[in-house]
Amino acid sequence: MNSNFNSSDIGAFKDVWVFCEQREGKLMPTDFELISKGRDLANELGVNLCGILLGDDVDGIAKELGGYGADKVYVCNHPLLKVYNTDGYAKVICDVIADLKPEAFLIGATNIGRDLGPRCAARLHTGLCADCTHLDIDMVNYKEFLKQASTLPADRIEKLDTAVVLGQKHDVSRDLKMTRPAFGGHLMASIICPRFRPCMATVRPGVMKKNAFDQAKADACEIVHPAFELNESDFQTEVTEVVKAAKKLVDLIGADYIVSVGRGISKDVEGGIKLAEELAAELGGVVGGSRATIDSGWLSADHQVGQTGKTVHPKVYIALGISGAIQHKAGMQDSECIIAVNKNDTAPIFEIADYGICGDLFKVTPMLTEAIRAAKASK
Amino acid sequence: MKIIVSIKQVPDTSGKVAVNPDGTLDRASMQTITNPDDMNALEAALKIKDETGCKVVVVTMGPAPAAGMLREALAMGADEAYIASAREFGGSDTYATSQILAAAINRIGVEKDDIVICGRQAIDGDTAQVGPQIAEKLHLPQITYAADIQKDGDTITVRRMLEDGYMNIKTKTPCLITCIKELNTPRYMSVSGVFEAYSKPLTTYDYEALKDDPLIDKSTIGLSGSPTNILTSFTPPQKGAGVMLEGNDRATCDKLASILLEKHII
Ligand SMILES: Cc1cc2nc3c(=O)[nH]c(=O)nc-3n(C[C@H](O)[C@H](O)[C@H](O)COP(=O)(O)OP(=O)(O)OC[C@H]3O[C@@H](n4cnc5c(N)ncnc54)[C@H](O)[C@@H]3O)c2cc1C
Ligand SMILES: Cc1cc2nc3c(=O)[nH]c(=O)nc-3n(C[C@H](O)[C@H](O)[C@H](O)COP(=O)(O)OP(=O)(O)OC[C@H]3O[C@@H](n4cnc5c(N)ncnc54)[C@H](O)[C@@H]3O)c2cc1C
Numbered sequence: 001m002n003s004n005f006n007s008s009d010i011g012a013f014k015d016v017w018v019f020c021e022q023r024e025g026k027l028m029p030t031d032f033e034l035i036s037k038g039r040d041l042a043n044e045l046g047v048n049l050c051g052i053l054l055g056d057d058v059d060g061i062a063k064e065l066g067g068y069g070a071d072k073v074y075v076c077n078h079p080l081l082k083v084y085n086t087d088g089y090a091k092v093i094c095d096v097i098a099d100l101k102p103e104a105f106l107i108g109a110t111n112i113g114r115d116l117g118p119r120c121a122a123r124l125h126t127g128l129c130a131d132c133t134h135l136d137i138d139m140v141n142y143k144e145f146l147k148q149a150s151t152l153p154a155d156r157i158e159k160l161d162t163a164v165v166l167g168q169k170h171d172v173s174r175d176l177k178m179t180r181p182a183f184g185g186h187l188m189a190s191i192i193c194p195r196f197r198p199c200m201a202t203v204r205p206g207v208m209k210k211n212a213f214d215q216a217k218a219d220a221c222e223i224v225h226p227a228f229e230l231n232e233s234d235f236q237t238e239v240t241e242v243v244k245a246a247k248k249l250v251d252l253i254g255a256d257y258i259v260s261v262g263r264g265i266s267k268d269v270e271g272g273i274k275l276a277e278e279l280a281a282e283l284g285g286v287v288g289g290s291r292a293t294i295d296s297g298w299l300s301a302d303h304q305v306g307q308t309g310k311t312v313h314p315k316v317y318i319a320l321g322i323s324g325a326i327q328h329k330a331g332m333q334d335s336e337c338i339i340a341v342n343k344n345d346t347a348p349i350f351e352i353a354d355y356g357i358c359g360d361l362f363k364v365t366p367m368l369t370e371a372i373r374a375a376k377a378s379k
Numbered sequence: 380m381k382i383i384v385s386i387k388q389v390p391d392t393s394g395k396v397a398v399n400p401d402g403t404l405d406r407a408s409m410q411t412i413t414n415p416d417d418m419n420a421l422e423a424a425l426k427i428k429d430e431t432g433c434k435v436v437v438v439t440m441g442p443a444p445a446a447g448m449l450r451e452a453l454a455m456g457a458d459e460a461y462i463a464s465a466r467e468f469g470g471s472d473t474y475a476t477s478q479i480l481a482a483a484i485n486r487i488g489v490e491k492d493d494i495v496i497c498g499r500q501a502i503d504g505d506t507a508q509v510g511p512q513i514a515e516k517l518h519l520p521q522i523t524y525a526a527d528i529q530k531d532g533d534t535i536t537v538r539r540m541l542e543d544g545y546m547n548i549k550t551k552t553p554c555l556i557t558c559i560k561e562l563n564t565p566r567y568m569s570v571s572g573v574f575e576a577y578s579k580p581l582t583t584y585d586y587e588a589l590k591d592d593p594l595i596d597k598s599t600i601g602l603s604g605s606p607t608n609i610l611t612s613f614t615p616p617q618k619g620a621g622v623m624l625e626g627n628d629r630a631t632c633d634k635l636a637s638i639l640l641e642k643h644i645i
Contacts, residue, residue: 023543083546086511086521111541115523118473118508122515127474127606130506150613163610166603177610182505184392189612196606236520237550240536244544283645302542316644337644338621339635350623355635359627371632375640 005098007125013103013197016042019093019116020053020065020073021108023084027061029253030108032068033208037135038106039069041176044137047103050074052096054089056082059223066221067213074100074226080235083242084112087235090119096226097124102198104176106135109202117202127193128200129178133207133311136177142190145179150188165194176201185307185330206253206311249302250286252310257285257318260305260332263292264321264342264361273298275365276320282369282376283316290322306331320361324349341365380492380552381434382424383484385513386417386452388445389503398614413448416498418565420558423528424496425456425566431530434458436487440468440479446581453576454568460579461487465586470602473504477512478599482592483584489517492533495555499524510557516594520550523557 042049121128136142265272317335397405497510514521
């Protein structure tokens with residue numbers, strides 16, 4: 001790493017960067033989400049938005065990132081970068097950051113991003129905010145967000161233009177304000193990194209909205225190959241095998257309609273899942289589940305919605321026999337419309353449901369499927 | 380050979396979590412437990428101890444009462460315990476926390492055939508950053524999200540979970556591994572273990588004990604050494620209660636379907 005690099009020389013840093021993760025030569029959905037969000041932040045700062053993509057011979061997939069808002073993509077090709085490895089990726093990213101000095105650096109909070117981010121932040125001596133669900137530069141937008149998303153009194157929100165940092169008043173208007181859940185979603189915190197650059201964040205997959213793809217912008221996107229060095233001797237770990245899950249995984253994050261089941265199906269697990277599948281099929285959606293259904297082995301882990309599963313915001317989320325634990329809500333409460341069916345009228349899920357039906361899911365679900373089919377036919 | 384396990388005492392966030400009106404957590408009203416992933420980390424170490432007879436050392440950073448958690452780890456089978464505790468360490472973010480833990484681990488000493496094990500994520504801060512940051516500061520190779528650990532001499536092979544499958548990763552000791560709950564089922568304390576725990580060594584590292592480590596400096600530990608600051612914390616509002624539909628028969632379902640249709644939701 002460039003020995004002159006000084007992370008506290010704030011003025012030397014410019015541009016917003018997004019780490020664009022590829023697996024088997026394919027970009028990840030989070031890349032497009034982060035590029036889209038990064039575009040807004042770069043506009044608010046009046047700087048460029050750049051992607052950085054590591055792999056082996058991956059120039060061909062880089063331009064697509066332009067279509068979602070990247071001005072430029074730094075591509076680092078090397079046979080040793082073909083598959084993710086902490087040693088190689090952290091070295092190249094830190095070296096390139098030390099040379100080119102972005103002011104903000106976003107990483108998808110995937111299992112890979114959460115391995116890479118902290119290693120790089122420690123080496124660069126800067127701050128890293130974990131698993132963010134909201135990002136702001138603009139103070140007006142930020143305050144508006146807090147008015148909607150928090151219970152903070154208005155006068156406290158108004159006072160957030162400055163923070164006290166090491167005993168000094170600090171103006172946060174150009175700082176990235178990174179908001180994230182902690183304590184299992186019971187508490188939210190907005191984090192800043194006022195004294196060091198780049199300001200780094202891992203961002204929860206599925207949370208940021210993807211822009212519409214623009215072919216003209218993709219064509220105009222500039223591909224740059226920054227200088228870096230990488231040798232076998234830089235590696236202390238070796239990836240001997242990458243194994244893909246055998247079954248096709250359910251794509252909860254991309255789904256517009258999700259029908260999730262909970263422990264409420266326990267008296268007839270197969271029957272309950274079948275009813276959910278039929279309802280999901282009628283809506284053109286997929287089936288998800290609470291952690292109880294995953295822990296019981298009724299559904300595979302890729303179906304799990306919640307804090308330790310997927311965060312989803314479909315058009316419609318239907319919860320069948322799910323009590324609505326905070327950890328479950330954390331993954332689905334931003335759905336556009338929530339429908340809950342539960343036999344217990346005091347189940348917490350009803351507190352966030354737009355429409356609730358108190359009843360036995362085994363009776364209600366088939367009727368609801370029928371009713372929706374009939375309603376669609378009448379259109 | 381020894382295994383150093385980094386464990387954290389956390390409030391139990393799975394039960395009721397009380398939040399003060401000013402957006403901070405009412406910690407006093409919550410039970411404390413050993414962070415769940417760290418129990419898996421300790422179990423992984425004890426398994427290797429069962430096979431090889433190696434030493435297991437537990438380390439934590441936190442206020443003095445966290446020593447109680449260390450006694451429990453000793454009762455489960457760990458041999459030695461260390462707690463880094465000082466006013467200067469308070470207010471640390473993950474950068475500063477890992478700085479202090481790395482210094483404590485340096486003081487304990489990492490030798491050629493040693494392994495450092497952490498949990499993947501603590502259930503309070505929820506960042507999953509401390510493990511990799513300790514690894515960087517100790518210049519150790521890291522393997523995160525471990526669902527299986529095999530040791531063959533100085534070669535360690537780990538199954539590292541991905542969202543869509545897994546990787547097998549090989550490295551040599553010394554190295555740092557972070558564990559997920561799928562790795563194992565933690566054992567219980569035994570009666571004799573509880574009895575023995577009180578005769579096992581538990582050492583406190585205060586600021587004086589660690590201050591000569593180059594990692595320890597006012598600019599790298601505690602509040603003044605934390606690159607991140609909390610601008611504000613808050614609780615999310617409850618979403619406005621929706622409509623409880625009357626009944627649970629076909630007519631109720633038809634009513635719901637027609638609302639969804641009207642609102643162009645279906
Ligand atoms: C650190 C941590 C992380 C976690 N992460 C997650 C996560 O990511 N996702 C997640 O979902 N959970 C998570 N949990 C678990 C969470 O706390 C709850 O235990 C879980 O969500 C409960 O699942 P459930 O609602 O299906 O089951 P239960 O809470 O048992 O609820 C079952 C519901 O079904 C209803 N019911 C029963 N029979 C019927 C019927 N015939 N018709 C209609 N209703 C019926 C009952 O009234 C009840 O409300 C986590 C917990 C911890 C501690
Ligand atoms: C609301 C809130 C939000 C925060 N957000 C951030 C943030 O975005 N970025 C940031 O840098 N800091 C953040 N912090 C600070 C952070 O929580 C603390 O630095 C904490 O000491 C360590 O982080 P963690 O709990 O997330 O641990 P994790 O990184 O999740 O812990 C992983 C593993 O590291 C080991 N470990 C962690 N802490 C200790 C310890 N004290 N003793 C022994 N082993 C340990 C354990 O093995 C554990 O399983 C936040 C704090 C709060 C209250």
